[in-house]
Amino acid sequence: MGQGHDPAGDEVGDRSTEEFERYRPxxxxxxxxxxxxxxxxxxxxxxxxLRWTRTDxxxxxxxxxxxxxxxSRLALDELRxxxxxxxxxxxxxxxxxxxxxxxxxxxxxxLRDTVSYATVHLLERLTPPERAVFVLREAFDLPYDVIxxxxxxxxxxxxxxxxxxxxxxxxxxxxxxxxxxxxxxLLNRFLEAASSGDLGELTALLSEDVVSWNDGGGKVKAALRxxxxxxxxxxxxxxxxxxxxxxDPRIVEVNGEPALxxxxxxxxxxVGIEIAGGRIRTIYAVLNPDKLxxxxxxxx
Numbered sequence: 038m039g040q041g042h043d044p045a046g047d048e049v050g051d052r053s054t055e056e057f058e059r060y061r062p063x064x065x066x067x068x069x070x071x072x073x074x075x076x077x078x079x080x081x082x083x084x085x086x087l088r089w090t091r092t093d094x095x096x097x098x099x100x101x102x103x104x105x106x107x108x109s110r111l112a113l114d115e116l117r118x119x120x121x122x123x124x125x126x127x128x129x130x131x132x133x134x135x136x137x138x139x140x141x142x143x144x145x146x147x148l149r150d151t152v153s154y155a156t157v158h159l160l161e162r163l164t165p166p167e168r169a170v171f172v173l174r175e176a177f178d179l180p181y182d183v184i185x186x187x188x189x190x191x192x193x194x195x196x197x198x199x200x201x202x203x204x205x206x207x208x209x210x211x212x213x214x215x216x217x218x219x220x221x222x223l224l225n226r227f228l229e230a231a232s233s234g235d236l237g238e239l240t241a242l243l244s245e246d247v248v249s250w251n252d253g254g255g256k257v258k259a260a261l262r263x264x265x266x267x268x269x270x271x272x273x274x275x276x277x278x279x280x281x282x283x284x285d286p287r288i289v290e291v292n293g294e295p296a297l298x299x300x301x302x303x304x305x306x307x308v309g310i311e312i313a314g315g316r317i318r319t320i321y322a323v324l325n326p327d328k329l330x331x332x333x334x335x336x337x
Contacts, residue, residue, distance in 0.1 A: 052094075053089065053090060053094045054090070056094065056100055057086055057089050057100075057104070060100065060101055060104050061082060061086075062141035062142060063101075063105075063141045063142055064082045064085060064104055064105070064108045064141075065078050065079065065082050065139070065140070065141050066140050066141030066142065066143075066148070066152065067105060067108055067109065067112070067141075067172065067176075067177065068081045068082055068108050068111075068112045069135060069140060069152070069157075070151055070152060070157065070160070070172045070176060071109065071112040071113070071116060071168060071169060071172055072112055072115060072116055072119065073132035073133065073157050073158075073160070073161065074119075074132065074133045075133050075135045075139065075331070076133065077115055077119070078112075080115075081108060081111045081112050081115060082108060084111055085104060085107045085108045085111060088107055089104065089107070102179075102183060105173070105177065105179070105187070106183070106186070106187045109169055109173060109187045109188070110187065110188075112169070113165050113166070113169050113188065116165040116168065116169075117165050120165070123161075126254070126255075127253070127254065127255035127261065128251065128252065128253060128254075128255070128259055128260065128261040128262070129250050129251065129252055129261075129262070129263060130161070130252065131158060131250055131252035131321055131323050131328075132154065132157045132158055132161075133323075133328040134154060134291045134292060134296065134307045134309065134321075134323055134328065134329070134332070135291065135292060135331065136289070136290060136291060136331055136332070137290040137291060137292065137293050137294075138290070139331070140152050140292065140293065143293055147175055147176050147178070148176050149293045150214070151172060151175055151176040152176075152292055152293050153214075153292055153293055153294055154291065154292040154294065154296070154309045154311075154321060155309075155311040155319060155321075156206070157292065158250070158321065159205075159206050160172070160206075162205055162206075163202050163205060163206075166188050166190065166198060167198045167201060167202040167205075168202070169184075169187070169188050170184055170188065170190075170195050170198040170199050170202060171198075171199060171202035171203070171206075173187065174195075174199050175199075175203075181195050181196060214312075215312050215315075217294075217295060219312070219315075220294060220295050220310075220312065221288060221295045223242065223310065223312060223317060224288065224295060224296070224297055224308075224310060225288075226238065226242055227239075227242055227310065227317060227320075228286055228297060228299075228308075230242060231274045231278060232278055232283055234275055234278055234279075236271060236275070239271050239274070240267065240271065242316060242317055243267045243270060243271070243316060243317050244267065244313060244314070244316045244317060244318045245266070245267050246265070246266065246267075246318070247265075247266070247267050247270050247316075247317060247318055247319065247320065248263050248264065248265045248270075248318075248319050248320070249263065249264040249265075249270045249273060249274075249319075249320040249322065250263050250319070250320065250321050250322065251263075251264070251322045251324065252321075252322070252323045252324060252325050252328070253324045253325055254324075254325030254326075254327060254328070256324075256325055256326060256327070257304050257324040257325060257326065259322070259324050260273065270320070277301065280302075281301045281302040282301070282302065282303075283299060283300070283301050284299055284300030284301070284303070285299070286298065286299035286308075287299075289307075289332065291307065291309060292309070294309070296308060296309040296310075297309075298332050301324075304324060304326075305324075305326065305329050305332070305333050306322055306323060306324045306329070307321070307322070307323040307328075307329060307332065308320065308321070308322050309321040
C-alpha cells in the first residue's frame, strides 16, 4: 500500500521557499561582494537554497542570520579556490560589472559603498577571511560574535582583521563620493575628450596618478598590465581611438553608480571611473564578453 500525499508537508515546503526568497536579493548581494562575480554568487545562493530545503527550518530562530552564515561559508570556500584561478588569469582580473537592480538592497550608505565597482576591485587585495570580515561588518553590520562563528575565528582575530582590512582600503577609498550628476558629467566629458582626442581636456580631467585597468580575459585584445600615469593613459586612449571605431555609448547604472556601455572595434565594453578630488583617478574597462552578458543581452 502506497503512502498518502501529505498536504501539510507541501505547505511547510512552500513556506520554507517563500522565506528563502525573501532573503535571496540580500544573499546575492552578499555573495557578490565576497566573490566579485555574480555568476558565482548565483551558484552559491542556489546551493544555499538546496541546503535550506534540507534543514528543519522550524528550529531556525533567525533565518536571515542562518542564511547569511551559510552563504558566507560557501562563498569563502569558493573564493579560496577562485584566487588560484585569478592568479593565472591573462592580464588584470576585474570584477564582473552588475546592473544595480540585480544587487539586492542598497538602502544604507555602507551597502551602497561596499558594492561600488572601485570597492569590489579593492577587496581583491584582502585575504579571503579579511574580505569576509570586512563585508559582514561594514555592509551587514553583523556583531563580531556572529562573524567569528561564521568564519571560524576568534572575536579578537575578527576585530584585528576588520581594522587591518579597513587600513588596507582606506588609503585608496575616497571619503566623500561625488553626486550622481557629477559622476555622469565627468563620464561624458571623459568620453567626449577621449573620442575626439582633446589632450588638453583629458589632462584637466585625469589625476596625475591615474591608472587604467583593462580586462579582456584572453578573449578580447586588451592591455595585459595596468596603464599608470596621466601621460601614459592619455597616449593609450589616443592610440585606441586612432585605430578603432567607437560605437554609440550609453549611460547604465552599474554597481550603484553611473557607467558607460560602449563598443570599440565592434566589441562591447563596460567603462567605469573612480573619482577623487574632482578628477578621474581610476578607469576600469571590462571587455571580456563573459562578464558583459547581462548588458549585451539587454542591448539586443
